[in-house]
Amino acid sequence: MLTSSPKLIFAICCSVTVAAAQSVDPAMLLNPPVDSWPTFHGDYSGQRHSKLTQITPASVHQMTLAWAFPTNQTQSIKASPILVNGVIYITTPDNIWAIDARTARQLWKYTYPMNDGFHIGHRGAAVYKDSVFLTTPDAHLLALDARDGKVKWNVVIADSKRGFWSTMAPLLIRNHLIVGVSGDFDNLPGTLRSFDPDTGKPQWTFNSTPPVGTPGSISGGSTGGQMWMTGTFDPGLNLLYVGTGNPTPVLNGVARAGDNPWTCSIVALDPDTGKLAWGFQASPHDTHDWDAVEIPVLADVDFQGTPRKLLLQASRNGHFFVLDRTNGKSLLTTTFAAVNWTKGIDSQGRPIPNPEKEPHRDGRLVAPNETGATNFRQPSFDPVAGLFVVSAADGYGLYFFKDDHGAYGWAGADYDVTSHAAIRAIDYQTGKIRWSHDIGEGTGAAGVLTTASGLTFTGDVGGNALALRTSDGATLWHATFGRMNNAPITYELDGRQYVVMAGGSSLYAWTLPLPAAAQRP
């Protein structure tokens, strides 16, 4: 594959010149080439399953470091790298770097002015034509020139003075740039907005809970339901799928009777209008901060003998949901981690909360803990193996609520007891755990990537990057370069497959070693 032939090198150079820049446009996003990772999930499905097969279970132990890129920030990298046109874009709160994907040389860096939003983390950028988009801690959306990082426009997504902030990697669907916000320290309506990627002009707003006092509101007095993770998209059905966060007040369920739709839900929206097509509540009447924002993974596969359009989610509340994504109807609900808060599953496939496990004055022992059975860390679905691989945790927490805690914002108290983490492979047709790979005491922070060669890349609690065999979870490779707080990505450049993972505040690219002959100048 690799050669030092001058003729071939010349040919490659020429083709790059002629082809000009790789353009991210609606057509490209429908079928991303292997030398790109153009969106948070890599594609619209959220499967994080790469068709690349150069690195195999037999060769993965030979992987060698191609480059490292330290951001020199005190914050760790939580963002997905975005790769387009041979350039990687990586973010931390207020910061974005453009680096050469072949050398890790910095092309430019942009730093947003000091601001008062929460600087808790950042999930990544988005790219469209010659623009790179960045959300900010004070809930602005910026378009930067992809070539030099100059600001083209800057618009407000939501008012940070009211308690909104944003960490989200935007999702581009045709001419809609879709961004969400966070904000459960205040009683705020769940807000997802669409902007014109060329001009920054607002297009629509979807509220998962209506503003307080809205006549005819179905939310039962609840606010919240923020949409702070990037959604997925089915171009055939023209539906955008997004998970919504917890209701507010967070731990006080007394102030908001009923199920509190559409908090802790998966919602299907028309990306052209923001109108709700259907909703499915993962946690009706949540009182434990279990956002259902985990990735709604889309797959067109057989389900118990019938070809189906599925939506799969491993949810923070400990349940694995399989839905028919054409209509939101439940096909399967099981648990994939320790769960003690339900009285069973209702006829719609939703867990039934046990009132005894609501936060109470005397403290209630609840599994999962507040961090959840899983969380923002992305899962992966290998459709050939039929396995949904997720970073899970069996955790317990103590939950308190009394009237003194009030009905605003957090409105309660909770304390972690303990948690044990594992990478789990779920058989999507039965919900059964095929294998569980212990990753330590505490909670993992790394997402998962699977490849068509049968590999699973992820990280453990302590700071090891791992390559596992997808079929049985056996460890095939590991390297210790700092705790991984993002999900690995992979791509092929110049005929070589790379796997890029973060350790702490640095990015590391791994690849198979070149044959000795190819190393000669």
Add this chain to the structure above:
Amino acid sequence: MIHRTLVLELAVLILVISPLPAQQGGRGGPPAQSPASRLPPKTVTPQTYPADQIQAGESRFISQCGFCHGRDAQGGESGPDLTRSPLVAGDVRGDKLTPLILAGRPAAGMPAFSLPSADIDAIVAFIHDAKTKTESEKGNRRSVDVEDLQTGNAEAGKQYFNGAGGCAKCHSVRGSFATVGARFQGLALMQRMLYPRNRAPGATPGLLPATVVTNANGQTISGRLAYRDEFTITIVDANEWSHSFPVATVKIEGDDPLREHTEQLGKYTEKDMHDVFAYLQSLK
């Protein structure tokens, strides 16, 4: 399971755990009482700061610290209530807080912050101001008070402890365990009852059975478990020397000393938990 876990012999547990040694102070050991179930410690050296510095500090605090510690410094998603922190109470104009902010507490999940000194000074001013305001408040919106927890029955708890709960298999009520209810109160006792973690640096030595590692030559080293993943185990011996071993090359005993506590979490009913708590409170 992929990960090899050696079963800790029950006999070893009984020998080493019982009785629980007395809580020892110093070396930053776990607090005897949860900050949330007692009055906040008073500021040792009262300090005042200019209003504009406090205001600037509030804005810096919210953006850098607020998600974990709450916008009012009274605790957030994952960080403790700073207005009840003994470290804040003993701080004088940042002499303890500034180095902590700059270095972080990576093991506890707090990153280091490389902020300009004016920003850190302002954050310190805001934290002290927030603490002063809290001291004058009657209640606290995130408080858990000892009396909140009194819903159990001590006699039923004793029966569960000695019977169905299986606690008595490892714990006998003598020695210092006989006064556990005097040494720990409220939420701290409940948390300790559920999961008496000792993994943190500076945790009380000898609280849990030693972890014993035997290498290929038959040499044995025992000590406190400091780190464990699927590849490496690290123990700290009695002289505070750290020893690491590849897991694949050694025999390990006692690397999951809290296994029974973990398993018990899945068995407790709310009634059992509060009953056992009431029983432990009665051991004075």
